[in-house]
Amino acid sequence: MRLSKRGEYGLRAMIMLATPSADGRPSVLQIREISQHEQIPGKFLEQILLSLKNAGLLHSKMGVGGGYRLAKPPTEISLGQIVRILDGPLAPVKCVSQMAYEPCGCPDEETCGLRLVMGDVRNAIANLLDGTSLADVTQRVHSLHE
Amino acid sequence: MRLSKRGEYGLRAMIMLATPSADGRPSVLQIREISQHEQIPGKFLEQILLSLKNAGLLHSKMGVGGGYRLAKPPTEISLGQIVRILDGPLAPVKCVSQMAYEPCGCPDEETCGLRLVMGDVRNAIANLLDGTSLADVTQRVHSLHE
DNA sequence: TGAAAGTCTACTTGTACTATAGACTTTCTT
DNA sequence: AAGAAAGTCTATAGTACAAGTAGACTTTCA
Numbered sequence: 536m537r538l539s540k541r542g543e544y545g546l547r548a549m550i551m552l553a554t555p556s557a558d559g560r561p562s563v564l565q566i567r568e569i570s571q572h573e574q575i576p577g578k579f580l581e582q583i584l585l586s587l588k589n590a591g592l593l594h595s596k597m598g599v600g601g602g603y604r605l606a607k608p609p610t611e612i613s614l615g616q617i618v619r620i621l622d623g624p625l626a627p628v629k630c631v632s633q634m635a636y637e638p639c640g641c642p643d644e645e646t647c648g649l650r651l652v653m654g655d656v657r658n659a660i661a662n663l664l665d666g667t668s669l670a671d672v673t674q675r676v677h678s679l680h681e
Numbered sequence: 682m683r684l685s686k687r688g689e690y691g692l693r694a695m696i697m698l699a700t701p702s703a704d705g706r707p708s709v710l711q712i713r714e715i716s717q718h719e720q721i722p723g724k725f726l727e728q729i730l731l732s733l734k735n736a737g738l739l740h741s742k743m744g745v746g747g748g749y750r751l752a753k754p755p756t757e758i759s760l761g762q763i764v765r766i767l768d769g770p771l772a773p774v775k776c777v778s779q780m781a782y783e784p785c786g787c788p789d790e791e792t793c794g795l796r797l798v799m800g801d802v803r804n805a806i807a808n809l810l811d812g813t814s815l816a817d818v819t820q821r822v823h824s825l826h827e
Numbered sequence: 828t829g830a831a832a833g834t835c836t837a838c839t840t841g842t843a844c845t846a847t848a849g850a851c852t853t854t855c856t857t
Numbered sequence: 858a859a860g861a862a863a864g865t866c867t868a869t870a871g872t873a874c875a876a877g878t879a880g881a882c883t884t885t886c887a
Contacts, residue, residue: 600862601863
C-alpha cells in the first residue's frame with residue numbers, strides 16, 4: 536500500500552505551492568527552490584511538475600523570473616487528483632478501480648469476498664484524498680503552528 | 682496504492698480456507714485445490730502459504746491426506762494480519778508506519794502536511810483491514826448468496 | 828516401499844520506479 | 858542583439874522488487 540516517491544514529491548511540492556506567502560498572494564516558486572527546501576532531486580522534480588502542469592494543475596512561466604504556480608485556488612485542488620495523476624488509480628486492486636477497472640478473473644465478481652473488502656478500502660482512501668484539498672492541508676498545518 | 686499479487690493471492694487463499702465446508706467443520710485444503718479454484722500459479726501459492734504458516738496463521742500436514750487449515754478460528758484472523766505478513770506495512774509512507782517507522786527527512790515531522798494526511802490514510806486502511814476478520818468476509822459473501 | 832503431500836532455497840525474468848543527461852525553447856534584462 | 862535564467866522534452870541508465878519457476882528434500886500414510 537505504498538505511495539511512490541513521485542507521488543510523495545509531487546504532493547510535497549503542491550503543498551509548498553499552496554502555502555500562502557507572507558503578502559497573501561499566490562506563491563510562484565522555481566524548481567530549484569522547491570527541490571532544495573524539500574530535499575528532492577531537481578531533475579526528478581522537474582518531470583513531476585511537468586506532469587502536473589500538463590494535467591492542468593499548474594501554470595508555469597519560462598525565462599527570467601519564471602516559475603510555477605497553482606492553476607486553481609488551493610480549495611479546488613484535491614490530493615486525490617494529484618495522486619491519480621502521478622501514481623495512477625487509488626484502488627488496491629484493479630477490479631474495484633473506478634478509473635482503471637479490469638476484471639480479476641474470479642468466478643463471480645459480485646460475491647467475491649476480496650472484492651467486497653477492497654472496495655471498502657478503495658472508498659475509504661478515495662473519500663479521504665478526494666475530500667482533502669490543498670487548502671485543507673495548509674490550514675491544518677497553520678493551525679498547528681500556533 | 683496497490684496490493685501485490687502475493688497479498689491478493691494470500692487473501693484469496695485464506696478466505697477460501699475460512700469458508701465453512703458443507704459439514705461445518707474447518708476446511709482442510711491442498712495447495713492444488715486452492716491454486717486451481719483461484720487461478721493462482723501453484724508454486725507461487727506454495728511460497729505464500731508457507732509464509733503464512735511460518736507466521737502462525739496456518740497449520741499444515743505433510744504426506745498423504747495432508748493440506749492446510751487455519752491455525753485459529755476465522756473470527757480471530759484479521760485481513761490486516763495477512764496483508765502485513767505478505768506485503769509489509771499498511772502505511773503509504775514510512776514516516777507514518779506503526780510497524781516500520783522511518784523518518785522522511787522533512788524539517789518538522791509534527792507539522793508536516795503530507796504526514797498529517799497520510800497518517801489519516803494509514804488509519805483508515807488499518808481500521809478497515811484490522812477490523813475485518815476472515816469470518817466477517819465469509820459471512821458477507823454468504824449473505825449475498827441468498 | 829512408494830506415492831502423495833508439504834518444505835526450503837535458489838534462481839530467473841520482467842517491469843516499473845527512480846534518477847540522470849542533455850539538447851531545446853522561451854523570456855527577460857541590458 | 859546577446860546572453861543568462863528559467864522551463865520543456867525525450868531518452869536512457871540503474872536498481873530494486875515483484876512474480877514466477879525449478880528442483881531437490883522431508884514427512885506421512887497405505
